[in-house]
Amino acid sequence: DSGVTQTPKHLITATGQRVTLRCSPRSGDLSVYWYQQSLDQGLQFLIHYYNGEERAKGNILERFSAQQFPDLHSELNLSSLELGDSALYFCATGEGSTGELFFGEGSRLTVL
Amino acid sequence: AQSVSQHNHHVILSEAASLELGCNYSYGGTVNLFWYVQYPGQHLQLLLKYFSGDPLVKGIKGFEAEFIKSKFSFNLRKPSVQWSDTAEYFCAVNGDGGFKTIFGAGTRLFVKA
Numbered sequence: 001d002s003g004v005t006q007t008p009k010h011l012i013t014a015t016g017q018r019v020t021l022r023c024s025p026r027s028g029d030l031s032v033y034w035y036q037q038s039l040d041q042g043l044q045f046l047i048h049y050y051n052g053e054e055r056a057k058g059n060i061l062e063r064f065s066a067q068q069f070p071d072l073h074s075e076l077n078l079s080s081l082e083l084g085d086s087a088l089y090f091c092a093t094g095e096g097s098t099g100e101l102f103f104g105e106g107s108r109l110t111v112l
Numbered sequence: 113a114q115s116v117s118q119h120n121h122h123v124i125l126s127e128a129a130s131l132e133l134g135c136n137y138s139y140g141g142t143v144n145l146f147w148y149v150q151y152p153g154q155h156l157q158l159l160l161k162y163f164s165g166d167p168l169v170k171g172i173k174g175f176e177a178e179f180i181k182s183k184f185s186f187n188l189r190k191p192s193v194q195w196s197d198t199a200e201y202f203c204a205v206n207g208d209g210g211f212k213t214i215f216g217a218g219t220r221l222f223v224k225a
Contacts, residue, residue: 033212043218048211090155094213098144098161098206099146099206099213100144100146101148101156101158103155103156104155
């Protein structure tokens, strides 16, 4: 158990809809990273927050947004969903500045 | 920009065979290197890591990896695989303590019993 909690574990929705994925980091960790894992794209870095501030952005679509709240949990919002957004979305927290990551169990999104 | 290349996308081995998975990265500065493993239906877990010092690092479950700076490589090895090693393996790099860790495309290992 990494200590990183993600909800929901599974989500099925329709194209055009909007969903919110939630992540609670390990106790004491200030960082939250979001990754998307799909069969054709592999594990893609989306965005990183540290203590409420955005620190780095990767291949995140404009239809996606994220934020980190004062209690350090984070939410990833996905809107105007397309079939291609079906994927496993992982949240991870980090070990200082080393880049070592501790992953949650992921949220599997299926867009029909 | 950082990038990571894993040489094999799929590997099939019989139990007791030796394993070597290739990983090359592209980054000009100081790097921290990682191998993660994802067992079927599970999240990614750290297998081993290299920050500095001895370039041969040992991880969990008998895995080891060697950092060769001149070749920008960080290959994963195991002398004798087991059926339970069936999983997907990801090489990852974090450059200069930056804010993002970049992953390779992954290698799916299937070990035949």
